[in-house]
Amino acid sequence: NAGVTQTPKFRVLKTGQSMTLLCAQDMNHEYMYWYRQDPGMGLRLIHYSVGEGTTAKGEVPDGYNVSRLKKQNFLLGLESAAPSQTSVYFCASSYSLGHTSNEKLFFGSGTQLSVL
Amino acid sequence: GDSVTQMEGPVTLSEEAFLTINCTYTATGYPSLFWYVQYPGEGLQLLLKATKADDKGSNKGFEATYRKETTSFHLEKGSVQVSDSAVYFCALSEGRGSARQLTFGSGTQLTVLP
Numbered sequence: 001n002a003g004v005t006q007t008p009k010f011r012v013l014k015t016g017q018s019m020t021l022l023c024a025q026d027m028n029h030e031y032m033y034w035y036r037q038d039p040g041m042g043l044r045l046i047h048y049s050v051g052e053g054t055t056a057k058g059e060v061p062d063g064y065n066v067s068r069l070k071k072q073n074f075l076l077g078l079e080s081a082a083p084s085q086t087s088v089y090f091c092a093s094s095y096s097l098g099h100t101s102n103e104k105l106f107f108g109s110g111t112q113l114s115v116l
Numbered sequence: 117g118d119s120v121t122q123m124e125g126p127v128t129l130s131e132e133a134f135l136t137i138n139c140t141y142t143a144t145g146y147p148s149l150f151w152y153v154q155y156p157g158e159g160l161q162l163l164l165k166a167t168k169a170d171d172k173g174s175n176k177g178f179e180a181t182y183r184k185e186t187t188s189f190h191l192e193k194g195s196v197q198v199s200d201s202a203v204y205f206c207a208l209s210e211g212r213g214s215a216r217q218l219t220f221g222s223g224t225q226l227t228v229l230p
Contacts, residue, residue: 004159042120042205042220043160058217090159105152105218107159 002026006091006108013081013115021076021111023091031094032074033058033105034066036087043090049074081115088112118143122206122221129196129228137191137224139180139206147208149173149182149189150218154203163191163204196228 045058164173
């Protein structure tokens with residue numbers, strides 16, 4: 001079972017360069033998320049999607065764009081990378097986040113991004 | 117807004133020691149509470165959860181009880197193993213409009229020595 005797959009696993013960028021992180025899930029989940037993880041700050045939500053063709057801003061959306069053209073894929077883009085975007089990025093998906101016993105996020109293994 | 121506060125780490129214990137990682141929360145309603153674990157080089161995995169007051173979540177020997185009166189969800193294990201070395205995140209989920217989002221604490225690094 002693949003679950004949630006993120007590519008690439010590591011990337012080094014120069015300031016001002018652009019890149020796209022790809023997240024793919026094979027569990028037919030409606031909800032997908034992008035988080036960033038920084039030391040001492042836990043995970044912060046960048047953007048999320050509640051279904052194909054929809055996206056919404058999370059806690060720290062500035063400097064990032066996302067797209068959900070297919071249900072199984074959620075792309076995170078950096079148009080002009082900055083050193084402050086050096087972080088570990090995690091994608092996650094879930095069946096639903098309603099008030100049910102099925103609340104559970106499935107995470108990818110992360111992308112380490114360094115912006116010089 | 118919602119927030120989660122965890123005890124700061126790192127925490128270092130000897131094998132078979134008792135573990136407590138404190139977690140308190142601030143929320144406007146009645147959130148669900150979670151503990152996620154992140155093993156080295158991996159993404160987060162759900163460890164346990166509780167959806168209402170006085171519920172006890174348990175998994176792999178870990179337990180946490182939803183205490184509404186103290187707004188706490190402390191993680192405990194009676195006898196830790198080297199394989200429990202990981203980062204532990206407390207989180208809450210509360211409804212906002214059409215989507216419920218998870219709010220994470222800053223994480224607590226646990227190292228268990230043989």
